[in-house]
Amino acid sequence: MSRHDLIIVGGGLAGSALASVMARAGKEVLLLEKSTVYExxxxxxxxxxxxxxxxxxxxxxxxxxxxxxxxLTSHVTYDETVAPGEAEAKAIDLGIFAPDVAGPLCLRHPVHCQTLFDKAGNDGATTLRGVEVRQMQLGADPSVTYVHEGVEHVAHAPLVVGAEGRQSMVRKACGRALVQDKPHHWFAGLLVDGVQGWNDTRQAIGTEDDFAFLAFPQGGTRMRVYGGWALDQAKRFAGADGADKFLAAFRMKSAPHNDAIADGTPAGPLYAYYNNSSVVDAPHAQGGVLVGDAAGWNDPILGLGQSITYRDVRMVSDILKDTASGAAPDFRPYEEERRERMRRLRFTAYIQATLDMEFDEKARARRHRYHEMGAVDPTIGMHAAAVLAGPEALPPEAFTPEHAARVLGEEPAFA
Structure with missing residues (x-):
């Protein structure tokens, strides 16, 4: 049996980042990760x-x-209803959304995870991989029973953190229900090498015909790309040639630079999944707290999973560092902030998915109207600033049914 100040289940971004912060604060941290390799x-x-x-x-x-x-320092939104030159003339400077931040930061997910896991260990946390968590108990005397290298162990701590993602065991131990929205569209991602001639500090999104894309350079000629398509085309990119078909879908008249993506070489697997948001009303219970996807996630259409995670880590670690020894941490400020943060981001994701990830004539007319209105009234797109500047940076009226109706030209089908 071992005793710690904190047990963290899940050594991905959320768990490893929190372990690093709390170890640097002088806490005895046990970090348990199931995988042996970050894939x-x-x-x-x-x-x-x-x-x-x-x-x-x-x-x-x-x-x-x-x-x-x-x-990344600039952004372009392409669309079949807008000429490419016009879209590029309206490129957005991504350095205006946060003080002293040049723009979004990209890093391969497996590298990111390994870097943080190593950092947590170097900072003093006990870090274990290849762990099977068999049982946990929260409440007044939390404990985790796990197997590592064939030996069963029981660890105790005043708090267990669930950072193990969407299928969180800690969330179940907390007795918290996960409520998911109905899926809206299919989404897939692929790492691509050999993307020649693309400005590697410029990200782009766009929609044409029955496909929408997002492109994020990672430096040099490597790029992470994503694509979205309708739910009724579940097998569109299935099979041995799925990655090739996926890249071919990036060829668009409205986004001519995408030819560089289509001519690139797959450098990783192609995975498809449906997009939706989810919510956990209270991401904590006696003896347990949830961070990252374990606490509910935002629709990946906005790409905010990592930003949400780092906010979670910062808020939870601040509360823990401010809690007197022997006292129970009060996570209610985290609960309240996260509830409103995720409500606003869920609303923004609904608008963005409706605009970018629907493909019939009605959807094209909707996007055309949106771009025309935006040319004369920039406030029509103020909800989108929540993605880059943070949901708290916008006034409350940016997240109302009235604003959604103004953007979409119809009453929103959103609860």
């Missing part, structure tokens, strides 16, 4: 400017940059 599972590799601010606040920015972090 490319097509997770997010983009941190919004407001998320970069959170990375800095938890003291991990220099670590990520040393591991190969790459900033």
């Amino acid at each position: 490319d599972r097509v997770r997010g590799e983009w941190i919004a400017p407001w998320g970069v601010t959170e990375v800095r606040r938890v003291g991990l920015y220099d670590t990520l940059m040393a591991a190969g972090g790459h900033h």
